[in-house]
Amino acid sequence: MVIRRFEEEAARNYAKGKIGGFLHLYIGQEAIAVAAAEVLEERDYIFQTYRDHGIALARGMSPNAGMAELFGRDTGCSRGLGGSMHFFDVERGFLGGWAIVGGHLALAAGTAFKSKYTGEDQVTICFFGDGSTNIGGFHEAMSLAGLWKLPVVFVCENNQYAMGTPLERTSPIKDLSIKAKGYGMVGDRFDGHDVEIVQERIAEAVDRARTGGGPTFIEVLTYRFRGHSMSDPAKYRTRTELEQRKQQDPITVARDRLMGLGVEESTLDDIDLEVDEEIDAAVRFADESEPAREDMMMSTVLAPEAES
């Protein structure tokens, strides 16, 4: 719910002109980030694309730090230097939102390489979209991860569209998970609207990586309810398709399950209200925060060198 409300509020503030640049919302895909965050240990590493608010919040970033980043404020998670596409939360192992399609997969193989090199039992998880599976960066990262049996889990969030182009016009195969075989790794494929299923299956892959069983390539079938970014009205798909997909809204699914388990509707409504307040507070916090600082911009071009 935090992610959903955060994204809805981000969209509203984008429309108001409070947020600039590109804004890609995670609405509809929330179950995947929530499930992954539940599975991972504190020491693990996470990489995501530019659609990165969901996993950052699921991992524990405060909505304040996230919203302030969108507003370009010094209190943001990247101090206003990254923006929507470049959230970072290194303390929680979230190593970034990356905005060149396919460019961060090799980085994830790199942090996994480090874990293997030092013998630490960390796992790296790397999210990307179906659009990434056609670019060279995907192939080279998967090749090396498979070759060196690196402790990494590649999670393709297949939301059916590479920007505006549906999968059947970008890929000769429907089942992307079969690509795993070509890289000598285990492949898996499942629906992403039920948080429990996603959690169970990601846990299998994470355990495999942690216990020396090498990488896994997972394809999670999901759907984004909004356009690719705020400038996209998503005219390339029908209203019927969208409405059908909304029947499987991960949040409704989770809510129904909880009620089925005997949780009172009023309890869930109370949680909704709390979240509304938390996100409203985040917007106020962002609005009242100091703008991004010029001295930070200049001093972070290069890292400080050790005194020799």
Next chain:
Amino acid sequence: MRQLRYREALREAMLEEMERDERIFLMGEEVGHYQGAYKVSEGLLEKFGERRVIDTPIAEAGFAGVGIGAAMAGLRPIIEFMTWNFSFVAFDQIISNAAKVHQMSAGAIQVPIVFRGPNGAAKQVAAQHSHSCAPFYTNIPGLYVIQPSTPRDAKGLLKSAIRSNNPVIFLEGETLYGVKGEVPDEGVEELTPIGVSRLARPGTDCTIVTWGRPYYTVLAASERLASEGIDCEVVDPRTLRPLDTSLMVESVKKTNRCVVVHEHWPYGGPGAEIVDRIQREAFDYLDAPVERVTGLDVPMPYALNLEDKVLPTEERVIDAVKRVAYAS
């Protein structure tokens, strides 16, 4: 001091640093079992084993990215490109990731990594294998770009590059690997600072700024000019980003004339940057426009007679110096 070849100096730098720091590893194509395509890494596999000297498939974007990710997580990789010509398929990794993440993360993530390998024309390897790559990388804030001319600087600067907390583009001379020069004796550690230029030849009549392969062309041309009564002062910037202009500007204030000689193409790049800085910082001292002798503005041809025309020659250097000295 000992005499060492440029490639031996580089090897010693890596060996000494890898012995000092377990986090350093060497990764690239043919660096291990093959002993390096140019034998720079010869013997390192035997010394450090497959854990730290890692052969890769032909996948520059992949292993450059793995290196960057490993550096982000605390290791200190040395990534060898068999030649810098092959770095273009890894360009996105270097530009979009290595050079950007420190700032994008507001300083939370450092990328201590060295990308190294041979740069520039060799002999008759034609258009796709003869790139002088400094201009592509010097444009990028967030990177250091180093191009050593001598064995001593190759060793001292590579050691400093490996110890740097930032991504370093280390451009070695493909034709310089066999060049011999003085290098401090074993046990004498020299860490040449990044971003400090060096006086290569003192003189009084004309300043020549040069680096890399043309460095030797310029030194030879300077001897010929001296015999004609023109005494050139030669400054080697050694690091192209950040660029230390203090020595070259001081020199121009003394000689009042300047020629910049480089292998890369004339359009932009460090050569043009140096001319811009000199005209701004020493405008009142110049008695002639600053001249440049560059690689010609063409893809490198295969035929030897044409390649010789493209690369800076002693004759072109001498002509340029005489033009600025009004001595022709």
